[in-house]
Amino acid sequence: MDDRFFATGIxxxxxxxxxxxxxxxxxxxxxxxxxxxxxxxxGRASVVKKTGGRPNGLALDGDGMIWxxxxxxxxxxxxxxxxREVLRVEGDAEGRFLFPNDLAFGPDGHLYMTDTGLxxxxxxxxxxxxxxxxxxxxxxxxxxIDPRAGRVVRRFDRGIRFTNGxxxxxxxxxxxxxxxxxxxxxxxxxxxxxxxxEPFGNVLQPDDRPGFKGPDGMAFGEDGxxxxxxxxxxxxxxxxxxxxxxxxxxxxGSDPTNIAFSLQAREILVTxxxxxxxxxxxxxxxxxxxxxxxxxx
Numbered sequence: 001m002d003d004r005f006f007a008t009g010i011x012x013x014x015x016x017x018x019x020x021x022x023x024x025x026x027x028x029x030x031x032x033x034x035x036x037x038x039x040x041x042x043g044r045a046s047v048v049k050k051t052g053g054r055p056n057g058l059a060l061d062g063d064g065m066i067w068x069x070x071x072x073x074x075x076x077x078x079x080x081x082x083x084r085e086v087l088r089v090e091g092d093a094e095g096r097f098l099f100p101n102d103l104a105f106g107p108d109g110h111l112y113m114t115d116t117g118l119x120x121x122x123x124x125x126x127x128x129x130x131x132x133x134x135x136x137x138x139x140x141x142x143x144x145i146d147p148r149a150g151r152v153v154r155r156f157d158r159g160i161r162f163t164n165g166x167x168x169x170x171x172x173x174x175x176x177x178x179x180x181x182x183x184x185x186x187x188x189x190x191x192x193x194x195x196x197x198e199p200f201g202n203v204l205q206p207d208d209r210p211g212f213k214g215p216d217g218m219a220f221g222e223d224g225x226x227x228x229x230x231x232x233x234x235x236x237x238x239x240x241x242x243x244x245x246x247x248x249x250x251x252x253g254s255d256p257t258n259i260a261f262s263l264q265a266r267e268i269l270v271t272x273x274x275x276x277x278x279x280x281x282x283x284x285x286x287x288x289x290x291x292x293x294x295x296x297x
Contacts, residue, residue: 004252006269006278007043012127013271013278015058016260024260025066026271026278027055036068039278049083054120057102059111061147062294069100069113072120076100076113076145086297089145092152102217104166106189109293110153111145114163114176127273129212134180138162142176147295156195165218165228170288175200175226179214184228184239201243203228217258220288229256229270236270252279261287
């Protein structure tokens with residue numbers, strides 16, 4: 001296999017989680033697969049769980065349980081490493097989730113989730129956006145979920161135009177992006193009062209490529225910079241601590257969906273839809289350690 005790829009032959013991959021032994025979890029979003037897949041250190045694939053919907057973002061807790069943002073089933077689903085379902089959360093008092101997208105555990109042990117703000121059938125067909133998608137009534141949200149209780153604690157933003165990637169920085173501030181305008185927002189989740197949306201940066205670069213282009217999954221490096229995959233832009237756009245453009249890391253494929261830092265080396269692992277692969281490239285630092293709360297399940 002080409003050294004630029006960790007694994008190939010994956011159907012619309014997303015949600016990468018790097019594991020200590022050099023393996024990783026990804027999701028496969030295509031209707032033909034719709035599963036959570038484990039890739040061994042050599043990139044060989046085995047199915048952990050076929051959800052039957054459109055599994056998107058993933059998060060791992062300290063007990064090894066896998067949390068899935070299931071976009072088509074409109075639920076957050078927790079499974080054990082053998083693929084057995086443990087828990088399912090489908091919404092709050094206001095109603096069902098619309099399109100669970102990405103997940104991140106916070107330092108408080110709660111699970112934070114982005115919801116794009118429209119049901120899948122309203123804006124997407126396969127991997128393509130429907131005509132006029134920019135003008136649809138997007139109502140993207142951010143949820144906080146208590147994973148022990150299996151319920152939504154609060155929804156602290158809405159009206160976002162396609163909420164997508166999510167990550168915490170070293171100061172425990174939460175970041176989420178809006179794919180259509182290309183913006184990254186910051187929230188003081190643990191401060192007094194309700195978190196408020198604060199503009200942080202923008203990752204889009206001018207070009208004339210038709211179709212959808214916007215930020216997707218993202219992660220922080222130990223260097224304090226935010227590494228954001230930009231679907232349709234063929235790069236990881238890196239923002240410094242003040243939200244300014246630091247650099248753009250060019251990728252092999254045009255449609256990266258998400259990112260994970262290797263736990264073994266200074267290496268970035270990127271899920272990429274247009275070539276159906278996990279691409280890897282050298283990183284200037286290791287990734288900021290994620291939060292893995294022990295939930296006792």
